[in-house]
Amino acid sequence: MPRALLLIIGLLILAGFGRFASTYTVRFTENAVVTQFGQADEDSVVSAPGLKWKLPSPLSTVTKYDKRARFLEPAPETFATADQSQLVVQAFITWRVDDPLTFYKRHRGEAGSSTSEHYRVAENNLRSILRSALSEVSGFSREELFAAGSGNSKLRELEDAIKRRMTTPPDEGVEGVGAYGIAIDLVGITSIELPESVTQQVFALMQAGREKITNETRSEGEATAQLITSEAESSAERIVQFAELRAGELRNRGEREAERFLARQAVNPELAVFLQQLKLLEDNIGRRTTLVLPTDFFSLSIFDREALDARFNLNELREIRGGSDQ
Amino acid sequence: MNEHTGNEHEKQPDNAPLEGVLGHDAPVEAMPVEAPRRKASLTLREDDVRTDRTVSMEAANKSLADALRIAYVCVQGVMVLLIAAFFLSGFQQVDQSEEGLRVRFGAVMDGTLEPGAHLSWPKGLGEIVRISQTQQQYQIAGDFMPSGYDPSRDINAQLRSGTQSLRPGADGSLITADGLLVPAQGAFTYRRDAIRAFAESVLPEDEEKIAKAMVRRAMVLAFAETPIDELLTRGSLVPAAAQPEGEAESEDDAQPAPSSAVSSLEGRLRRIVNEQVRDANYGITMDSVTIGLITPPLRTRQSYQQALTAESEARAARETALGTARQTLNSTAGTAARPLLALIDEFERRTDLQDEVGATEILGEIYRMLDGDYDGTNVEVLSETYADVRIGGRVASIVRAGLRDSRTMGDIARREAENFEAKLQQYTANPQAFIVREWTEAMNGFLALNSVQPYYLPPGSGPFELLINTDPEIARQRQREEQSQILGDNIEFQRDMRR
Numbered sequence: 001m002p003r004a005l006l007l008i009i010g011l012l013i014l015a016g017f018g019r020f021a022s023t024y025t026v027r028f029t030e031n032a033v034v035t036q037f038g039q040a041d042e043d044s045v046v047s048a049p050g051l052k053w054k055l056p057s058p059l060s061t062v063t064k065y066d067k068r069a070r071f072l073e074p075a076p077e078t079f080a081t082a083d084q085s086q087l088v089v090q091a092f093i094t095w096r097v098d099d100p101l102t103f104y105k106r107h108r109g110e111a112g113s114s115t116s117e118h119y120r121v122a123e124n125n126l127r128s129i130l131r132s133a134l135s136e137v138s139g140f141s142r143e144e145l146f147a148a149g150s151g152n153s154k155l156r157e158l159e160d161a162i163k164r165r166m167t168t169p170p171d172e173g174v175e176g177v178g179a180y181g182i183a184i185d186l187v188g189i190t191s192i193e194l195p196e197s198v199t200q201q202v203f204a205l206m207q208a209g210r211e212k213i214t215n216e217t218r219s220e221g222e223a224t225a226q227l228i229t230s231e232a233e234s235s236a237e238r239i240v241q242f243a244e245l246r247a248g249e250l251r252n253r254g255e256r257e258a259e260r261f262l263a264r265q266a267v268n269p270e271l272a273v274f275l276q277q278l279k280l281l282e283d284n285i286g287r288r289t290t291l292v293l294p295t296d297f298f299s300l301s302i303f304d305r306e307a308l309d310a311r312f313n314l315n316e317l318r319e320i321r322g323g324s325d326q
Numbered sequence: 327m328n329e330h331t332g333n334e335h336e337k338q339p340d341n342a343p344l345e346g347v348l349g350h351d352a353p354v355e356a357m358p359v360e361a362p363r364r365k366a367s368l369t370l371r372e373d374d375v376r377t378d379r380t381v382s383m384e385a386a387n388k389s390l391a392d393a394l395r396i397a398y399v400c401v402q403g404v405m406v407l408l409i410a411a412f413f414l415s416g417f418q419q420v421d422q423s424e425e426g427l428r429v430r431f432g433a434v435m436d437g438t439l440e441p442g443a444h445l446s447w448p449k450g451l452g453e454i455v456r457i458s459q460t461q462q463q464y465q466i467a468g469d470f471m472p473s474g475y476d477p478s479r480d481i482n483a484q485l486r487s488g489t490q491s492l493r494p495g496a497d498g499s500l501i502t503a504d505g506l507l508v509p510a511q512g513a514f515t516y517r518r519d520a521i522r523a524f525a526e527s528v529l530p531e532d533e534e535k536i537a538k539a540m541v542r543r544a545m546v547l548a549f550a551e552t553p554i555d556e557l558l559t560r561g562s563l564v565p566a567a568a569q570p571e572g573e574a575e576s577e578d579d580a581q582p583a584p585s586s587a588v589s590s591l592e593g594r595l596r597r598i599v600n601e602q603v604r605d606a607n608y609g610i611t612m613d614s615v616t617i618g619l620i621t622p623p624l625r626t627r628q629s630y631q632q633a634l635t636a637e638s639e640a641r642a643a644r645e646t647a648l649g650t651a652r653q654t655l656n657s658t659a660g661t662a663a664r665p666l667l668a669l670i671d672e673f674e675r676r677t678d679l680q681d682e683v684g685a686t687e688i689l690g691e692i693y694r695m696l697d698g699d700y701d702g703t704n705v706e707v708l709s710e711t712y713a714d715v716r717i718g719g720r721v722a723s724i725v726r727a728g729l730r731d732s733r734t735m736g737d738i739a740r741r742e743a744e745n746f747e748a749k750l751q752q753y754t755a756n757p758q759a760f761i762v763r764e765w766t767e768a769m770n771g772f773l774a775l776n777s778v779q780p781y782y783l784p785p786g787s788g789p790f791e792l793l794i795n796t797d798p799e800i801a802r803q804r805q806r807e808e809q810s811q812i813l814g815d816n817i818e819f820q821r822d823m824r825r
Binding site (some may be wrong): 005009012019023026027028029038048049050066067068069070071073075076079087088092094142145146147148149150151153155157159165183185186188189190191192193194195196197199200202203205206207209211213214215217218219220222224225226227228229231232233235236238239240242243244246247248249250251252254255257258259260261262264267268271272274276278279282 | 402404406429431432433434469470483490491492493494495497498499501502503504505506507525526527528529532533536539540542543546547550551552553554555584594602605606608622623625626629630632633635636637639640642643644646647648650651652654655657658659663666667670692693696697720721724725727728729731732734735736738739740742743746747749750753761764765767768769771772
């Protein structure tokens with residue numbers, strides 16, 4: 001056992017040394033640039049992940065770049081819009097190493113062999129390019145950037161313009177990010193602010209606007225409440241009118257009912273009237289009423305003996321009345 | 327003190343000690359033995375030094391041999407353990423809230439790994455990349471708030487002590503569609519729903535920064551397209567705690583209930599972020615973006631508060647008016663008020679159109695409803711259904727009075743006719759006696775009343791003067807009757823309503 005085990009261990013150690021000396025691994029998140037005697041060409045880029053062979057160091061060196069998106073957000077800066085408004089704009093980008101060979105060549109000399117230094121220098125370059133691209137703000141007025149309604153603001157167009165400018169600068173002699181082996185994934189404006197003096201003016205505007213709205217709201221509220229109340233009263237009155245109309249109809253129905261019975265009294269109207277007058281006397285006169293009546297108040301003239309005589313020829317009544325007068 | 331001749335080492339056999347070290351069974355006799363010495367000129371002590379020395383060396387050599395043997399075994403064990411650990415380093419566990427990717431020599435080998443135990447190649451040759459699937463939650467707390475804003479402190483106090491202007495780069499805020507400024511806070515949650523894309527695209531240390539930047543960008547964009555009045559609708563976005571003291575709104579306003587405007591804004595924010603996420607193919611999906619706070623800047627806060635107060639007062643006045651209107655209509659016609667109004671509107675419309683037949687038909691419906699024919703039923707008027715219609719209130723009294731009068735008139739007329747016919751026979755039999763009798767009875771009744779005081783003046787009396795005053799008792803009696811009538815109507819109305 002000892003000899004076999006020693007052999008295995010020895011082989012493993014040898015394999016380990018061999019692995020580190022002559023192979024390298026490209027992770028699925030990486031690209032690699034393999035140089036032979038310091039020389040790199042198009043065949044030097046290894047993008048496919050896996051275990052790769054190489055000449056032992058220092059004959060061959062491998063520089064690996066992470067190809068995942070990296071985040072960069074420089075400090076905000078002031079830019080003038082097309083209508084000469086001052087805006088303090090901050091934007092972010094996500095970027096990645098798109099062309100490892102170009103990235104390697106552009107940064108190897110300046111930043112040495114450390115990849116973290118390559119990234120640091122690249123970010124410095126990107127800051128400068130982004131700052132320059134943010135001047136695209138001048139192509140838009142403030143009203144275009146801030147406009148009510150979904151899709152009406154031109155901030156998206158501004159972002160597109162910034163990205164375009166970073167990729168393909170319009171000015172000759174100015175390099176885009178492609179020249180550094182970099183690709184921009186996202187460009188986004190994360191903050192737009194106003195200069196301090198302008199904020200004071202905006203505040204004053206906001207206050208004035210609110211005061212106007214306050215007054216309008218109060219008067220509108222009162223008017224609305226009044227309208228609701230008066231409409232309700234009007235509606236109630238309309239309903240009452242119909243109810244009274246209905247009540248009148250019902251009463252008319254009663255009148256028509258009474259008509260039938262009144263017709264039955266037509267055989268002796270004088271008697272009917274006399275009976276009604278007596279009923280009036282019994283039911284109402286003298287009850288809760290202070291009443292001074294002339295003796296001839298009733299058409300029957302019941303207080304007037306002569307009138308009764310004339311009407312009914314009441315000789316016998318005269319005798320009775322003569323007795324009571326005495 | 328022993329005296330040595332100094333040449334004993336030169337005569338040791340070369341191989342004897344080595345064999346002992348290597349652990350072979352070297353005999354004690356094989357240990358080096360000193361060669362015979364010449365006679366000493368001086369002997370200080372006579373003891374068995376050589377024997378003692380031999381025994382001592384023998385023990386030391388044995389201990390050393392044992393130690394080396396143990397060390398050798400330990401080294402062997404450690405190496406075996408290291409080799410085992412190396413091979414077992416590929417054995418990893420993917421938790422319930424995770425998904426994994428199997429990686430061999432840097433390349434992703436197959437699809438995603440579900441939760442459970444998984445074996446990959448040993449460390450250095452392979453790995454299992456585990457990615458959490460739990461919802462990630464972050465806040466946009468201070469980016470769009472005044473400088474020095476501390477989310478852990480009372481926001482109300484912080485807003486009160488804020489600056490009168492905003493310093494760019496220090497005091498955050500958002501610009502609205504109408505060019506005004508609002509501080510705001512938000513929060514968001516997202517998931518890594520495509521782990522392969524996520525693992526290939528996003529640098530872990532930049533993940534949070536990228537997610538936050540995308541949400542901040544969405545807020546800038548959404549606010550740039552939304553007027554401030556829409557953002558501050560009903561003031562519901564200003565939490566009660568943020569309102570200045572003494573300016574608290576009604577209970578309704580104190581509750582920060584999300585309005586439809588807020589829901590719409592949050593929906594738009596989520597869409598904006600997800601559009602960008604899709605474009606970048608970062609393998610994440612934004613689940614929610616919520617706006618925790620939108621508040622006017624400090625300097626304008628009082629004006630906004632006054633506007634909110636005015637709005638609240640206007641709303642309260644409107645609610646009060648609506649309540650009064652409901653009460654007015656209920657006290658007028660009970661629950662039948664609204665269908666009656668609909669019918670009346672329709673009646674007037676048809677009348678205007680000179681549709682007499684239709685108008686008469688509608689009027690009949692109105693009368694039936696006023697008569698209470700539909701009480702307790704659901705009534706459909708012009709495709710709208712009114713539940714549990716019941717006539718009541720003033721209208722019910724009016725209609726009932728009409729009905730009562732109608733019945734009373736008939737009854738009275740019938741009784742009078744019957745009375746007339748009964749007395750007509752008496753009158754026909756003896757008119758004079760009948761008249762006298764009837765008149766006498768009536769006069770007796772009249773004169774017997776307590777309220778009647780007859781005064782008799784002798785014939786030939788001069789001018790008669792009567793002083794007339796208002797009878798206060800009559801006035802009081804009338805007032806009592808009126809109050810009683812009103813009370814009766816109210817009781818009847820309430821009874822109707824309860825039914």
